[in-house]
Amino acid sequence: MYADVVFPFKLSPLTYKVPEDAxxxxxxxxxxxxxxxxxxxxxxxxxxxxxLLEKKKNIKMIQxxxxxxxxxxxxxxxxxxxxxxLSPMGIALKSIFFEEAVNICVKHDVSCIESQRGTKKVANxxxxxxxxxxxxxxxxxEYYLLDExxxxxxxxxxxxxxxxxxxxxxxxxHDMLKNIFGERLCVIHSKLTKNKRLxxxxxIITGQSDIILGTRSxxxxxxxxxxxxxxxxxHSTSYKGEEGLRYNARDAAVMRGFIxxxxxxxxxxxxxxxxxxxxxxxxxxxxxxxHIAPQKVENRPKIKIIDSRLKGQKTMTISRDVIKQAxxxxxxxGRFLFxxxxxxxxxxxxxxCGHIAQCNKCNIPLVFYKNRNIVKCHxxxxxxxxxESCEECKGFNIKPFGAGIEKIKEEIEDVLKIKxxxxxxxxxxxxxxxxxxxxxxxxxxxxxxxxxxDEKFDAIALFNTDWLFTRPDFRAYERTFQEITMLTNILxxxxxxxxxxxxPKKRILRFIxxxxxKTFYEYELLQRKILDYPPFSRIILFNIFMKKNxxxxxxxxxxxxxxxDKQGLEILGPVDIASPLKSYKYCLQIFMxxxxxxxxxxxAERLLIELKKIKGAKINADVDPLKI
DNA sequence: AGCACGCCGACT
DNA sequence: GTCGGCGTGCTC
Numbered sequence: 001m002y003a004d005v006v007f008p009f010k011l012s013p014l015t016y017k018v019p020e021d022a023x024x025x026x027x028x029x030x031x032x033x034x035x036x037x038x039x040x041x042x043x044x045x046x047x048x049x050x051x052l053l054e055k056k057k058n059i060k061m062i063q064x065x066x067x068x069x070x071x072x073x074x075x076x077x078x079x080x081x082x083x084x085x086l087s088p089m090g091i092a093l094k095s096i097f098f099e100e101a102v103n104i105c106v107k108h109d110v111s112c113i114e115s116q117r118g119t120k121k122v123a124n125x126x127x128x129x130x131x132x133x134x135x136x137x138x139x140x141x142e143y144y145l146l147d148e149x150x151x152x153x154x155x156x157x158x159x160x161x162x163x164x165x166x167x168x169x170x171x172x173x174h175d176m177l178k179n180i181f182g183e184r185l186c187v188i189h190s191k192l193t194k195n196k197r198l199x200x201x202x203x204i205i206t207g208q209s210d211i212i213l214g215t216r217s218x219x220x221x222x223x224x225x226x227x228x229x230x231x232x233x234x235h236s237t238s239y240k241g242e243e244g245l246r247y248n249a250r251d252a253a254v255m256r257g258f259i260x261x262x263x264x265x266x267x268x269x270x271x272x273x274x275x276x277x278x279x280x281x282x283x284x285x286x287x288x289x290x291h292i293a294p295q296k297v298e299n300r301p302k303i304k305i306i307d308s309r310l311k312g313q314k315t316m317t318i319s320r321d322v323i324k325q326a327x328x329x330x331x332x333x334g335r336f337l338f339x340x341x342x343x344x345x346x347x348x349x350x351x352x353c354g355h356i357a358q359c360n361k362c363n364i365p366l367v368f369y370k371n372r373n374i375v376k377c378h379x380x381x382x383x384x385x386x387x388e389s390c391e392e393c394k395g396f397n398i399k400p401f402g403a404g405i406e407k408i409k410e411e412i413e414d415v416l417k418i419k420x421x422x423x424x425x426x427x428x429x430x431x432x433x434x435x436x437x438x439x440x441x442x443x444x445x446x447x448x449x450x451x452x453x454d455e456k457f458d459a460i461a462l463f464n465t466d467w468l469f470t471r472p473d474f475r476a477y478e479r480t481f482q483e484i485t486m487l488t489n490i491l492x493x494x495x496x497x498x499x500x501x502x503x504p505k506k507r508i509l510r511f512i513x514x515x516x517x518k519t520f521y522e523y524e525l526l527q528r529k530i531l532d533y534p535p536f537s538r539i540i541l542f543n544i545f546m547k548k549n550x551x552x553x554x555x556x557x558x559x560x561x562x563x564x565d566k567q568g569l570e571i572l573g574p575v576d577i578a579s580p581l582k583s584y585k586y587c588l589q590i591f592m593x594x595x596x597x598x599x600x601x602x603x604a605e606r607l608l609i610e611l612k613k614i615k616g617a618k619i620n621a622d623v624d625p626l627k628i
Numbered sequence: 629a630g631c632a633c634g635c636c637g638a639c640t
Numbered sequence: 641g642t643c644g645g646c647g648t649g650c651t652c
Contacts, residue, residue, distance in 0.1 A: 005652080009629055014652040036631060036651050059652055099629095547647095583647085616648085632649085639643075 001049060003062065005033050005042040008094035013045055017061045025068075028075060030105055032064035039063055041102040043093055045075060067105045069098065071224045073259045080255055081220075083601070086540070086608055086621040087245050095245045096220045100201040110206055129258050132287040133234075133275050134267040135517070137300075139172075139489050142232050142267040145289045147176055149265065150228075154180050159225035159262075162213045163249055165236035167191050168451055173213055173232070181211045188214035188221060216241065216249040219256060226260040229253045234266040234275060235482050240626045248624060270485040273478050273528065276521045277535040301491040303484070303513045306461075307504040317403035318411050322461045322498050330418050330441070334458035337490070338412065338420075338443045341464040342404035343378070345370040349401035350390035356401065357391070363578060368400055370407075403463065409443050416441075423448035446483060452490050460487055461498040469508050473628045474533045477508045481520055484512050532593070534624070540592045540604045541625040544574065544611060545584035545618040553614055557588065560610040569594045569603055584618065 003026055004013035016033050018026065026047040032039045070078065074096070082092040104110060136142040146162070162177065164170055167189045177185050186200050186209035203209040204223050212218050216239055219229070231239070231250045239249040250266065257264035266275055266284065278284045306319050318326075318338075329336050344367035348357040357366045359377035366375035368386065376383045389396050400407070409420050423444025442457075446464065462484070469480040487497060501509060511520040529536050546553060557574050564571065572591035579587035592607065594600035604621065611619045 007629080007651090009651090011629095011651070016652060033652085036629090038630075040629075040651095094629095618648090629651105631651095634648085635645105637643105637645080640641100 001047065002059070003031070003044045003047045005031060005062070006045050006089045006093050007035060007040050007042040008098045009090045010088050011090040012088050014042075015059055017059050018047065019062060019065075022062075022065055026065070028068045028070040028072070030066040030069050030102055031062045032066075033062045034060045041099075041106065043069055043098060045079075045089070067110065069101050069105060069222065074222065074224065076259050077256055080259070081245060081247060081252065084255075085245055085247050085623050086601075086604060091245050095217070095247075097201050097222050100198050101205060101222050103198060104202045104205050108202075129261045129263070131254050131257060131264040131266065131278075131284045133271060133279050133284045134265065134287050134289075135271050135276075136267050136269050139233070139269060141289070142269070143173060143176065145267060145287075146173070146230055146232070146265070147180075148289050150177070150180050153228070157211070157228050159210045159223050160212070160228040160230075161218055161221065161223075161226060161253070161256075162211070162230045163218055163232065163239070163253060164213070164215060165233050165238035166451075167215055168453065169232070170213060170215070172453065177211060177213055184209055185211045185213060188212055188218040190215060190217060216247075219249045219252050226256065226262045228263055228265075229257045230265040231267070233268050235268045235270055235272040237479075237626050240624075242627075246622050248626075251624070269489065270482040270517070272482075273475075273521065273524050274535045277525060280525075299493060300515060301488045301493060301495045301497055303488070303497045303499065303515075305504045305509050305513055306498050306500045308500050308502045309504075316411060317408060317463060318415075318461070319500055322500065323415055325459055325496065325498065326412065326416060326441070326461075329458050330416055332458075335456075336441045337449065337457045337460045338408050338441070339446050339449050339460060339462045339464065339487075340403060340405055340408050340443070341445050341467060342367060342402065343406075343445065344368060344376065344404040345406040345410075346400035346404055347402045348375060348386070348398055350393060350395055351397040351399050352395040353390060353393040355390055355392035357387070357398075367404065370400075370410075405443050405445070408463070412441060412443070423452075446487075449490070450486065455490055456492045457490060457495060458492055459496045459498065460491060461500065462487065463500050465499040465501045465509070466503060469506065474528070474531065475626070475628070477520075477524060477527075480508055481512055485515075532595075537593050537595050538597050538600050538623075539625060539628075540600060541622040541628075542590040542592070542604075542607065542611065543577075543580070543620040543622070544588040544590070544614070545579060545581055545620070546586040546588070547584060547616060548586070553617060554588070556614055557590075557611070560607065561590070563610070564603055564607055566603075568596050568599045581618075 001018040002015050003018050005016050006013045026044045029044050030041055031044055032041055078089070078092045078096060081095065082089045134142065134145050136145065162173060164173065170187055170189060174187070186203050188200055192200065201222070204212065204221055210223060210225070212221050212223065231253050234250050241247050254264050275284060279286050306321050308319060326336050346368050347365045348368050349355065357375060358364060359366055359379065359382055364377065364379055366377055368375050373386055374383050375386050390398055405422055409422060412418065412420055418441055420441040420443055423442055468483060469476050484499065491497060499509065528534065544557065554574065561571055570593040574588040574590050577587050577589045579585060592600060592604055608619065608621055
């Protein structure tokens, strides 16, 4: 008898001999087996009578056989994670908290599956997989729906996972869920300490907790019964992992729901184009709380487009209209938030030749810090005192260019004669739990603004509107719509959002201004269809990292790509990109695109195997990438 | 994960 | 010229 064992390392299953006296239900059990001369804990994923690798003579024997960790559905889910995200099975196993489970199951002699079996009760609600999408008028509405559904069905719920995109959002739902489920609730997120995480996994495995609230990784918890899954703010890019197992927790939630035959509730103030498409094709069902009427546009904050071309003096970043509104709000003691996406004061440009000072290493603009009289690279951290002359034309006519937080702060304080605070510097909404002075004017990046929760402003001015929708990403319009819609959540209902732009006629801005989701999705889906982008096709991105000899490998890579069957498949690249990893100097990128997921995955797997043969190269595969 | 092998910087 | 850094490879 042989068994395939997966270890929680970057490794595919390995074959071992099974002792004669072993129990017969081996699949899903934790075992100890020799690996590199040492005993390691792994998981049996399959058992058979004959070894598939007969040629290998020294197949080793399993040393210990322990309790079950994985049910049939957990194994399917793990297999899906590994196959779909082109990752070794071991990485998938590690990701689903196997090491923590070993610690508990082996040390405390408990079985993951058996201990939870007692809670299993089949209700009507269960065992009928269906995914729903709720397009909510506000984040609060998302929570109301969740509250309503859970309150109505909680006696029937045995095992639930509720996902939020950011750690800071856990507290928004914690009390509500605690009220319904009491001690059954537990919390999982990446910022837990090792011990706390172990303790939480123990509660889950022993069946003390079966309601899990958390970020991304919560969808992977080793719970054998799931009857309900919720994904709040489903459009959020935070659900996509950027390292290790690069899974999208929203997609994993839908797949896990399908495997476990449980209901999946996706909700968002501005759902992803993919999810809207899935409603159109019938994969998801649209839903809304019965008693909440769709919110009228008149009841939402006003969105106003401010034409930058008409702004007052050329040296000012803030337009005259916004200044006027700010003055008005200041006089009433209201609160105003200014959002700009650069920290520091500005960039540096030569007025003679137009050259913008850049970091020699990273090729991105250097940021000027006025008070310290230095320029700094925000990527590598390089700092130097500011040059007197232009590197390019040696001219002395160098000037600040564009605007960062410091410049906006300077302009506001200068014009309005008012004190302002900087988010992230004077005030860290995600760390300190204190209120901003009610009369305050605040300045921050959209990153820091996103962390604000309960604050409500009378007005927000956004200066990076154009940067949002001009990015070279087919999802730029979608992202713009989402980012701006999310901002309206921190405005009072009668508040105003000012979008400063050089392109006031852009149709994306017209959609946003009118909260015209319907036309926006129609337009966006049409564009995606014409250009053959997701959701009409699937994409896998390959990054090839190298320390040196990039040109030499280029030939090998071309050769590999030539040998790939391109039937129903499109391959773009390889193209040189700035290496996103600091330990590698070079990075080549390959785009693989297909309408057929099966074709895409089978060829991607082949490509990956071939690319891994290139010596000295590190390969990353990113399935359904969000950052293009 | 952990252990072995391998190629570039400061030392007797 | 060698010692040793850790970056990459392999494990049934």
